[in-house]
Amino acid sequence: MPRMESYKDPLKELARPYRKAVLKALLVICVIGATLFSSMNLLKGSYPLAFVEIAMGVYSIIVYRAIRHTRHLERWIIAYLIPFFTAMVFAMAAPRATSAVHAWVLLIPIISHLLMGRRLGLAISVIYMGIAAVIFLLRHQHQPDMMQALPITNIAVISLCILVFSHVYEVTRETSERELMKIAQTDPLTGLANRARLSDIFEREKHRSRRYGSPMSVLVLDLDHFKDVNDDHGHETGDLALQHVARIFRNCLRATDLAARLGGEEFGILLSNTNSAQALEVAEKIRIAVASEPLTINANVIRLTLSGGIAELGPDGDTLRELVRAADTRLYAAKDAGRNQIIHAIAESVVPAQT
DSSP: OOOOOOOHHHHHHHHHHHHHHHHHHHHHHHHHHHHHHHHHHHHHTTTHHHHHHHHHHHHHHHHHHHTTSSSOOOHHHHHHHHHHHHHHHHHSSSSSGGGGGGGGHHHHHHHEEEEEEEEHHHHHHHHHHHHHHHHHHHHHTTTTTTTTTHHHHHHHHHHHHHHHHHHHHHHHHHHHHHHHHHHHHHHHHTTOOOOOHHHHHHHHHHHHHHHEEEEEEEEEEEETTTTHHHHHHOOHHHHHHHHHHHHHHHHOOOOOOEEEEEETTEEEEEEEEEOOOHHHHHHHHHHHHHHHOEEETTEEEOOEEEEEEETTTTTTSSHHHHHHHHHHHHHHHHHHSSSSSSOTTTTTTTEOOOO
């Protein structure tokens, strides 16, 4: 059985370096804090709390060493923050704890969002801040000076503000990174994906294909005599022709398919859950649409055709580079055979032009 490859979320990969840096800083601070507070609590006789702080200090050192070269940073973050926040609320509930210890609850939403993102960060923040609020009310319910409306309201509003600001910041950061990533992975002329985006989606679909045993194919399509379009009508018209073809791709493809501009007038199309015979039908649909829908500019009718090759995951290769190379070979064979045709990946036969 082939080894499964895990698909990496680009946003998580982008956030990984700064989250690792934040976690390291937190671990160092925790070791220092555990040393100071455990010493003071030992002197006060608060032995259970001191032992918890010592344990967290030792655990912080272990985690710091473990995350230096880990590929599972997110797991370590969760494995550390849950005990860390639990120790924090334990300190709040300790019999000899001072009221000032509740100020630490304000760190929970900041740390949670910075290290776990907007969804999990918000969930963990609400849970532990809720627990801290219950502990505060139970501990001070018989102390009128602590239960006055004004201080309670101040604490609640400040806590809510920090929770909301932390969440809004994380949502804004993720949205900005997603937009920047989209710009970086989109061809600016046609609006199609670029080669980088095609590569990312290929890895995800390859993982899915192996997991479920479903086929996947790649088309490589190239406009015929495109140089003549530029020479006869100008490069601006050539750009319009590329945009025209991109629109045809979108009309002919499913939402699960991905069309990308590989460069110049060459395009790549990723067809998930599609074998090479089915990919031939899709390629023919596109070829016929391009040939039958000429571009009209200022009363000039510009007829376009394309040639293509097909490659299937497995029989023709295991990587995007191998599949594009195989499809390219068939594409050039289609050009040599007269253009405006598709060469099938399995039969290696030329499909005659039908317009």
